[in-house]
Amino acid sequence: MNGRQKVEKKELLQLGAPEIVPDYPILSVDDLADQIAEVLNFFGLSAVMCMGVAAGAYILTLFAMKVLSAFPLLVLSAKVSHLADTLVTENLGKYELRNVFADQYASDIAALRNIFHDVYRGIRHKPLIIAPGGFYDANWFQEFVNKSGKSVDVVSHHIYNLGAGVDEHLIERILDPSYLDGVASTFSGLKNILQKSATKAKAWVGEAGGAYNNGHHLVSDAFVYSFWYLDQLRMSTVYDTRTYCRQSLVGGNYGLLNTYTFVPNPDYYSLLKLTDTRASNNKMTLMHYLCKVLADRSPGLLDFHLDLVSLEAATKVMIYAWLEKENYSTANC
Incomplete structure (x- = not known):
């Protein structure tokens, strides 16, 4: 390794966790489960919701069994993405990637339900079993729901319908009602499966962050992103989706809070003002309607993002604070 490479390595390490020392002991799953309890005790939390993927879900299950008396309101999610599951099997130093079939997944969820019944016997508040996560696939979800029976409490899925955060046409998609309408088939499809x-x-x-790979700076952390966000929330309401988990509160360019300053991004305020809006037509979300009206009457206004993207986060906060003080809402448009 030459001098320049050493400098680059040092710079990269400063961006994340410290380098692992070669002789540092590898933690077992039991050690990791104990660490979760230590973190929660440090912050004095008595009720928590934990979500884990694959091995993470297993570790959380161990944690739940160990600290049941300390955290009686624990909600555990056994969330595993079915389309991109990584089942790590050591074979001559190689890793093997597999898909989990719906019938196998349903069988595993049933086994997990039985474990929960035994562990939480006599306890009123039992964990919710949330599955499967991952992106919606009609055939897979249909089979999973039919075969899981009463084993699952929540059927969850992920949405990143805007594509990659580096896409140059991201803003165009956000402001295109016909494009945003495309994901309605996912919401309606899952609703029909559950009803039948x-x-x-x-x-x-x-999990939903609009554009994957951390979103896009000055787009997913700017006012224009609220057109996508509020549209998704309204669509969730129309199709009886009970909970919408935003990716993320903090982290990436799509966080509701700035990663470094924790200053709220525009979507945070859009969420707070959502209760002031009412959609008059269940077949069209309010944001769709506003986009269509603006496109017909004042198309130039849809280019507002060209002026806003250069504003500092603090300036955006001031704008929203003023709007809130004036009791302004989109319902008054």
């Missing part, structure tokens, strides 16, 4: 089955499970969006 014997399950009492509810639909959740377990």
